[in-house]
Amino acid sequence: MSPAARRTTFAILALALGGFAIGTTEFVTMGLLPQIAEGTGVDIATAGHYVSAYALGVVIGAPLIAVMAAKMPRKGLLMGLMGFFAVAHIAIAFADTYPTVMAARFLAGIPHGAFFGIGSVVAASLVSHQRRTAAVATLLGGLGVANVIGVPLATLLGQRYSWHLPYLVVGLVAVVTVAAIGVFLPHQSPSGEESMRSEMRSLRRLQVWLALLIGVVGFGGMFAMYSYITPTMTELAGLDESYIPWVLAAYGIGMVTGMVLSGRVANRVGVLKGIIIALSLVGALLAVFGWAAQVLWLAVVMVFVLGVLPSIVVPLLQTRLMDVAHEGQSLAAALNHSTLNMANALGAWLGSLVLAAGWGYGAPSLVGAGLAVLGVGVAVLSAALERRAHVARPAARQVETANV
Template sequence: MSSVLQTPSATTARTPRVGPAIISLAMGGFGIGVTEFTMMGLLKEVEQGLKITTPEAGNLISAYALGVVVGAPLLAAVGAKLPRKYLALGLMLFFSLANLTSFIAPDYGSMLVSRFAAGLPHGAFFGVAAVIAASLVSPTRRGWAISMVMAGLTVSNVVGVPLATWVGQAYGWRLLFLLVGAIGLLTLGLLWRFVPFQDAHPDASIRRELGALKRLQVWLAILIGIVGFGGFFATYTYIAHTMTGVAGIPSPLLPIVVALYGLGMVAGNIVGGRIADRSVMGTIYRVLPGIAVALVVYAVAVHWPWSAFVMVFVVGAAGSMLVPALQTRLLDASPDAPSLASSLNHAALNVANALGAFLGGVVIAWGWGYVAPAVVGAVLAVLGLAVAVISGLLERKKPLAA
């Protein structure tokens, strides 16, 4: 592994500050998860508050996702010469201010701009956070460290999103952005206090970071994420309709469904980090068919309430197992441009979000029912596995740079 990811000394890697540093980085992921996923549960309130249609409200979610896709490579490359701690601080400050701007946005147009702005630092923050976390531990624990950073995002679906949704419904949807802004400012303090300073790599530059885009293995890893993870979002996007319309679960129980999905994501993220430390590509080879099987079983089990509850947890866990391995794979594929490569994982996952939701909507529009998106997701997981196999075969002929 490149020295780019091993800048701290052995003493630094053993310091007790590693735990608080990773928790601080995970707190940023928690805030990002709250602002990204709570909007889906507050769309009706947003529509009423801004006096807009449902498609227009949906555009606010799309604007955030577009901000992630644009900002991930752009901000990671621009911040290449900054010390990683300062880059993380700058991105979190940007994120906090953008959400506070959403709190005071007076109309639909300004809200659209502020949501796009809030999405810009998303991928770049997770990218640099993953690099920092990986650099604080030994190479054999990188998957675990990255999964702990990602745990902030998954835990937000269990705790932060339900709480923020309740606050928004009970006291006003704009309070969501005030809450997220406060979480961002808290994260700033934690990052400043606990994340150790690391000098920027002496050869770091925008050109060096953008060099990651010249590597086929980087693009293949991105494609694995877009295609393979698209099935996860194809199912998640329409989970409320599936649970109420197919499983017959009453609407008041939907928060339990979402919480189970979130708990599955937490468990899958932790397990995925552990097994990625043993073998990155081995994890990808095993998890993608696991996702396909889980989605096929889900499509059958969702016709009964109790089996539907079980499979919601399983699908959430199976999908999240893939993320730490993909993040680590991108770091391995471009060791001299780690921030950009790592941030591209989150751009890929947001494209997967759009792809999965779109394809799931297509089969529903064709009259195939709310179970069909899960079948589409299983097909996408198999296609993602095919891309992974191609990547592995090419690596045998031309190993990744050490």
């Protein structure tokens, strides 16, 4: 490997380390909710607001930062975002009341989407066109590794010592990420095309909205099932609750596998076709998950596969957004993570409705299957419109030539 290639690899891995920190903090709160509730003097239901506060920070922060920081050098911006993330987590580590934890969690969520969005644009710019999706997948792979290693270890630390400790550790990892980006990432000047106006102009493109809608609807299907994975496995599969971390680890390993496969899928079948195929398989698997979950070994296999398939889609969707956004890549890529958090809320809410109606723990996965099918429909519509536009352009040129 040449020195330039080695530096590029380390630069992308530095960004992935930031993804690891973000993935750990995003999911560890769910595992430590009883401890955090007791430590801040609230009940479990109220402590759930800490999860919502972080998600709200993601939804608001991602587009706001992408637009307002459009002209900033990207290397400095990424370091600033991760530095802010570190400070917010150190604040969580010292917060012990409901208002202070809520405020710190909200602030911690603000850099999330912008870091992944802008980081994806930067990672893609460091490699050849054919390797863009693989570079983005490496960055996002930090989320998968977090679910395999970071979340279980952080949960263990929080249970054995203090719920504050995992957030302090995440803050320290963020500080290391700032240093790694500073050392390995080359200077990233704006190309001159970025501006607040050009970023906002990307939102006029129908294909951008269709890609975002694929994320909201398609991933809402996966979250409809995954939000209730613990009671589903204990009630339907008869699994003892003490083994749930192993099931979640299987899901995390599936995520890492999907991220690795994503670049190959993009090169083999194309970005949009890969999204359609993977989401179709997600819908099919969710349709039978309620039945399969009654057999323990089959349920674990299904959880692993349902970690793989959506994780193939995430980098593909990120690449798709960068392709169709043109001059507004940073905003579109950042909005992808806002939409994924919206998908989380949508899926969990729809799943709760069927559970409240008494349909049982097999029902959320059926809701998820329906949402995944809707996501496939949006992707097919996007492909049809794109194909029609390609056919229309040569015809228009022929008319112009004839008139001349």
